[in-house]
Amino acid sequence: MKRLIVDAHLDLAMNAMEWNRDLSLPLAEIRRRESNMDDKPDRGKGTVCLPALREGKVGLVVATQLARFRPASYTPTAWNSPQQAWAMTQAQLAWYREMEALGEMVQITDSAGLENHLALWADESKADSEKPVGYILSLEGGDSLVDIDYLYRAHDYGLRAVGLSHFGPGRYADGTKTSGRIHQQGLELMKVMGELNMILDATHLTDEGFDQALDAYDGPIWASHHNVRAIVSNQRQLTDEQIKKLISRGAVIGGMLDCWAMDIRFIDTVSDPWQLDIRLEHLVDHWDHICQLAGNAEHIGIGSDLDGIFGTEQSPWDMDSIADLQKFEYILQGRGYSEQDIDHIFSGNWLRFLRQAWNK
Structure with a gap:
């Protein structure tokens, strides 16, 4: 029997709107429709759609x-x-x-909705293929918030997590491939986030911004899609000191499956996952490192970032679709993780975090 999976980072709507992908279709059909397109490097190579999520029991x-x-x-x-x-x-x-409206997805905004959704996915009388995928809405980078009042509007429609920055310069905080502190407007935004008990996503912050955010923000913090800098020496990854700070705050760190974030040898648009033999197991090296720092497996989870402006050309070669996240069960068993640890990594750690954040 497959275990329930929580994936803490997917750019579903970006793929639907900017890539013009009908994610309600099977993956094979989406790839077929893109087979002669070359406007984006991952055309015909996507790994995510709603049927594939259900196939992999990625229910939330x-x-x-x-x-x-x-x-x-x-x-x-x-x-x-x-x-x-x-x-x-x-x-x-x-x-x-x-x-x-189609019954394909359902928004989760509070603890009651979370528990109802988990009960639905635990109900074996109904096939997984017939269940809606639950989603928690997160804003990756605050640039689109015209001013801080817009955060209240977004919270009203269900936004529950915010990352201040993305790549490059940002309006509230600068992000990956830059340096510098969170802007004054970003500090003010975090105050409102705290009032609303929103989750702060530490992903994509600069090193200076990371320290500043953890010092300034008293609310719940997670790192939705991050790997380990000790393995891949890149500013986008977390240092051991940053990992320790996140652990001390009760955070969960989602492991991402972009090959350059898993293996230092990989170069975007140049390298080949097959040629470098980059497999799903490479992510477990990053998880192992975090577990050694934590002394347990309670601070890691999946934040795959699959189809985050890349597809199979930049994913582990032994993963054809997001349904293959289930392969981590056997990989983790082979690496000595207990059944309880695997449950924690697949969903339990994220669920514990959400229950603690939303039951205040």
């Missing part, structure tokens, strides 16, 4: 809204005004609402 996910603002000094794809970025997040929200 943290699903993002994501729309960056582009300052004149920064060139990667982003929007030219905060208002445009906000409008894109609202298009993404509308997609989630359409999936709810």
Whole structure:
């Protein structure tokens, strides 16, 4: 029998809206429709859709809204005004609402909804293929919040977690591949987040911003999709000191399956996972490292980031779809993890975190 999986980071609406993927379709059909497209490097190589989530018993996910603002000094794809970025997040929200209308997804915003959803997925009288995928809404990067009052609006429609930054310069905090502290506006945003008991996602913060956030924020903190800097020496990864600070706050760290975050040899758009033999097991090396620092397996989980602007060309070669997350059961058993540890990693750690955060 498959174990329930919680995946703490998936850019579902971004793929639906900006990649124009109908995620209600089977993966084979999505790939077929993209087979002759070359506008994005991962065309025809996606790994995530709603049927595949159900096949892998990934019954609960943290699903993002994501729309960056582009300052004149920064060139990667982003929007030219905060208002445009906000409008894109609202298009993404509308997609989630359409999936709810179809019975494909259900939004989880509080402890009662969480427990009801878990009971549904524990009910063996109904096939997993007929169950809605639960989603907790998270904002990856705060750029689209035109001003802090917009956070109240977002909380009203169910936003429950926020990461202040993403890649590059940000309006509230600078992110990956930059340095510097959280901006004053970001500090003010965190105050409102605390009032609303929202989850702060430490992912993508600079080293300076990370320390500042953990010192300033009293509410619940997690790192939704992060690996270990001691293994992959990249500013995007967590140092041992950062991991210890997260552990001391009761955080859970979601392991991500982007090959460059798993193996230092991998270079985006150049390397081949087959050629370098990058497998799912490589992520367990990162989990092992965190467990050694923690003294237990209670602070790790899955935050796959699958189809986060990459597909099979940048994923472990022994993973064809997100349903293959179930393979971690046998990998972890082979590495000496107990059955209880595996339950914790698949879902239990994230669920414990949510119950503690939402039952205050």
